[in-house]
Amino acid sequence: MYELLKGLRVVEGAAFIAAPSCGLHLAQMGAEVIRFDAIGGGPDYRRWPVAPGGDSLYWEGLNKGKKSIAIDLGRPEGRELAVALATAPGDNAGLFLTNYPVKGFLSHEALAAKRADIISVRVMGWADGSPAVDYTINAAVGVPQMTGPADDERPVNHVLPAWDLLGGAYAAFAMTSALLRRRISGEGAEIRIPLSDLAASSLSHLGSVAEVLSAGDRPRMGNDLFGAFGRDFVTADGRRLIVVAITPRQWSGLLKTLDLGDAVGAVEAELGVSFARDEGLRFIHRARLFPLFEAAFATRSAEALKPAFDAGGVTWGEYQTLHQAVTTDPRLFTANPLFETLTHPSGLSYPTSGPAGTLANEARGPVTSAPKLGQHTDEVLAAVLGLDSGAIGRLHDEGLVA
Amino acid sequence: MYELLKGLRVVEGAAFIAAPSCGLHLAQMGAEVIRFDAIGGGPDYRRWPVAPGGDSLYWEGLNKGKKSIAIDLGRPEGRELAVALATAPGDNAGLFLTNYPVKGFLSHEALAAKRADIISVRVMGWADGSPAVDYTINAAVGVPQMTGPADDERPVNHVLPAWDLLGGAYAAFAMTSALLRRRISGEGAEIRIPLSDLAASSLSHLGSVAEVLSAGDRPRMGNDLFGAFGRDFVTADGRRLIVVAITPRQWSGLLKTLDLGDAVGAVEAELGVSFARDEGLRFIHRARLFPLFEAAFATRSAEALKPAFDAGGVTWGEYQTLHQAVTTDPRLFTANPLFETLTHPSGLSYPTSGPAGTLANEARGPVTSAPKLGQHTDEVLAAVLGLDSGAIGRLHDEGLVA
Numbered sequence: 001m002y003e004l005l006k007g008l009r010v011v012e013g014a015a016f017i018a019a020p021s022c023g024l025h026l027a028q029m030g031a032e033v034i035r036f037d038a039i040g041g042g043p044d045y046r047r048w049p050v051a052p053g054g055d056s057l058y059w060e061g062l063n064k065g066k067k068s069i070a071i072d073l074g075r076p077e078g079r080e081l082a083v084a085l086a087t088a089p090g091d092n093a094g095l096f097l098t099n100y101p102v103k104g105f106l107s108h109e110a111l112a113a114k115r116a117d118i119i120s121v122r123v124m125g126w127a128d129g130s131p132a133v134d135y136t137i138n139a140a141v142g143v144p145q146m147t148g149p150a151d152d153e154r155p156v157n158h159v160l161p162a163w164d165l166l167g168g169a170y171a172a173f174a175m176t177s178a179l180l181r182r183r184i185s186g187e188g189a190e191i192r193i194p195l196s197d198l199a200a201s202s203l204s205h206l207g208s209v210a211e212v213l214s215a216g217d218r219p220r221m222g223n224d225l226f227g228a229f230g231r232d233f234v235t236a237d238g239r240r241l242i243v244v245a246i247t248p249r250q251w252s253g254l255l256k257t258l259d260l261g262d263a264v265g266a267v268e269a270e271l272g273v274s275f276a277r278d279e280g281l282r283f284i285h286r287a288r289l290f291p292l293f294e295a296a297f298a299t300r301s302a303e304a305l306k307p308a309f310d311a312g313g314v315t316w317g318e319y320q321t322l323h324q325a326v327t328t329d330p331r332l333f334t335a336n337p338l339f340e341t342l343t344h345p346s347g348l349s350y351p352t353s354g355p356a357g358t359l360a361n362e363a364r365g366p367v368t369s370a371p372k373l374g375q376h377t378d379e380v381l382a383a384v385l386g387l388d389s390g391a392i393g394r395l396h397d398e399g400l401v402a
Numbered sequence: 403m404y405e406l407l408k409g410l411r412v413v414e415g416a417a418f419i420a421a422p423s424c425g426l427h428l429a430q431m432g433a434e435v436i437r438f439d440a441i442g443g444g445p446d447y448r449r450w451p452v453a454p455g456g457d458s459l460y461w462e463g464l465n466k467g468k469k470s471i472a473i474d475l476g477r478p479e480g481r482e483l484a485v486a487l488a489t490a491p492g493d494n495a496g497l498f499l500t501n502y503p504v505k506g507f508l509s510h511e512a513l514a515a516k517r518a519d520i521i522s523v524r525v526m527g528w529a530d531g532s533p534a535v536d537y538t539i540n541a542a543v544g545v546p547q548m549t550g551p552a553d554d555e556r557p558v559n560h561v562l563p564a565w566d567l568l569g570g571a572y573a574a575f576a577m578t579s580a581l582l583r584r585r586i587s588g589e590g591a592e593i594r595i596p597l598s599d600l601a602a603s604s605l606s607h608l609g610s611v612a613e614v615l616s617a618g619d620r621p622r623m624g625n626d627l628f629g630a631f632g633r634d635f636v637t638a639d640g641r642r643l644i645v646v647a648i649t650p651r652q653w654s655g656l657l658k659t660l661d662l663g664d665a666v667g668a669v670e671a672e673l674g675v676s677f678a679r680d681e682g683l684r685f686i687h688r689a690r691l692f693p694l695f696e697a698a699f700a701t702r703s704a705e706a707l708k709p710a711f712d713a714g715g716v717t718w719g720e721y722q723t724l725h726q727a728v729t730t731d732p733r734l735f736t737a738n739p740l741f742e743t744l745t746h747p748s749g750l751s752y753p754t755s756g757p758a759g760t761l762a763n764e765a766r767g768p769v770t771s772a773p774k775l776g777q778h779t780d781e782v783l784a785a786v787l788g789l790d791s792g793a794i795g796r797l798h799d800e801g802l803v804a
Contacts, residue, residue, distance in 0.1 A: 173572075
């Protein structure tokens with residue numbers, strides 16, 4: 001972790017990926033993030049993947065470095081405790097992160113009644129409050145229909161919850177942005193970040209909304225890179241590499257490394273085009289280009305190609321499984337300084353990532369594992385709410401905390 | 403746009419998606435974002451999708467609300483101008499966003515020599531500086547191998563540049579976080595955000611790294627939701643809906659709406675399990691459950707199911723193409739208050755999104771289109787560098803700006 005956000009206290013009442021990953025980003029940049037959950041765990045407490053013993057690897061991945069307090073949220077006194085945590089005083093507190101419904105006991109209005117300058121960041125499904133998850137939104141915006149081989153009509157869901165991940169990082173940006181304003185003006189804010197709006201706005205930002213209005217839906221095209229040159233190819237030894245050439249330099253490096261300059265030049269002469277000057281033409285005429293590349297890959301081994309690609313400045317990647325990557329790829333996992341091997345609440349020890357961003361020339365603090373559920377209940381009640389041991393004991397006796 | 407970041411000045415020297423989308427998020431939250439490009443445009447200036455006239459819809463989507471200055475970056479004097487912009491004085495300036503190489507004329511060291519407290523946020527390909535794009539990193543971390551139908555072995559690339567989008571939002575979070583620290587301590591920072599580290603850390607956060615070490619690679623499973631109940635089903639009228647049931651309430655609502663309680667209960671009795679209590683069992687035994695759902699969908703129309711699902715609290719979505727969504731879906735596009743119809747540099751008018759996050763109860767400012775390349779060259783030279791009209795004229799005469 002780093003200490004960019006040292007001193008901040010964020011309270012998280014959330015579940016699943018988007019909002020908890022926001023809390024994770026904040027924690028890994030130094031904020032104190034206090035997550036409250038129902039006693040026994042929230043709806044994500046058993047979410048797969050799970051360890052052989054049944055503990056959720058997902059939960060312990062998304063809650064690294066947080067403090068955990070367990071509260072009976074079904075009773076009014078428990079709900080009051082959650083509200084008291086979110087609205088506790090302090091210039092560096094009053095920061096609440098949630099995916100609870102807009103209305104209800106954790107509404108912004110209810111919190112702002114206790115603390116006028118509270119900042120609440122609320123990740124939602126649909127903007128109108130209807131339930132949605134990453135995969136249902138993704139179906140509605142048409143990504144699965146664009147994905148997969150052209151010879152198959154079935155829509156292909158993504159397996160990476162891209163909208164959730166984007167929502168978590170965007171929520172962290174929203175939280176810190178609202179705090180920058182509060183430090184100047186004193187104003188709080190409620191920022192709502194629906195997955196539906198993340199998807200709609202992203203497809204606007206990428207030009208895809210304009211594209212479909214101008215040219216209709218983009219057809220499925222397998223692994224072909226849209227609008228430039230890129231695809232997967234199989235090598236002589238049966239490995240699969242992806243190469244991408246968008247810039248002139250990427251293109252010239254690729255041709256040179258594969259010794260395809262003459263063959264591609266012949267196609268250019270025949271068609272009267274310059275692939276070097278216009279990346280889009282490489283896409284339009286890809287049916288002419290791909291066979292040349294397939295043949296070039298089919299006569300070269302991956303082990304010969306990889307250093308040649310690196311020397312030639314080619315942008316390439318090898319298809320590998322995640323297990324291969326985790327166990328053998330030094331740049332991604334086995335020698336990546338982001339990772340430390342930690343023991344987690346599941347009892348398993350495995351390499352575990354700190355923040356994605358690296359502060360150059362600053363010490364990289366330790367990676368911290370997730371808490372056990374309720375591990376910090378007493379500490380949080382004492383430190384944030386100022387309760388003494390007698391009061392904390394009574395809350396335990398009444399079953400309001402665990 | 404909103405004004406959370408009003409008064410900040412960010413200089414962007416970048417191309418493609420990740421870093422420019424960071425600048426876009428900052429601009430749409432109120433920062434002044436000045437993007438410099440080479441005269442004639444950078445390597446992303448013609449990137450597809452393009453308008454019928456050839457202008458890039460991608461470029462004008464990713465650069466909305468920014469100011470544009472065009473500089474001859476091939477000459478030392480032009481490079482000095484870019485450095486001067488990035489390092490110009492002001493408490494709310496000295497914020498630089500880039501995907502230029504770590505070493506070179508826009509290195510953090512070079513900038514910090516001019517302004518010690520500069521914050522530079524640098525999106526990269528591989529962490530070691532090797533070239534990579536979203537799709538080559540994605541191949542290396544194994545996502546394409548997990549994606550797509552179980553009856554097809556070909557890896558399936560995602561079409562949504564998820565790592566780029568995540569990188570943009572995370573970079574915006576990094577920028578604001580570093581500014582929060584600078585306002586307290588006065589320190590600058592260089593934050594490097596490689597796509598390779600975004601991917602590796604995300605797969606750690608999601609529990610996937612632990613999963614493959616514990617259980618091996620996850621097999622391909624088409625559109626089946628991992629670890630709970632979810633898949634696409636075809637209705638009596640040939641429409642395709644996705645339903646997801648992770649929580650007990652989602653599951654009970656789904657069974658009730660489809661009148662499947664008895665049939666599923668019979669499977670539970672036969673297997674001696676409770677699907678209501680353990681979402682993972684719904685996944686393990688999905689081959690027993692799916693035929694019941696297929697039959698239930700096959701006898702109901704989408705028009706009957708959709709209101710019933712809403713009434714029953716079911717989490718569902720309809721597969722539609724992006725064109726269908728853009729032209730007919732009020733929640734995503736046609737009545738979404740994020741969108742305004744604007745005319746862009748391409749000459750096309752189309753619905754265009756403001757920020758994904760909504761500040762409840764605050765006025766939503768106008769959505770702003772992208773600049774024309776170099777539209778603000780003179781304005782920026784005067785306002786940021788304090789050049790008078792004579793000096794600006796000389797830069798034009800020398801071909802250093804356009």
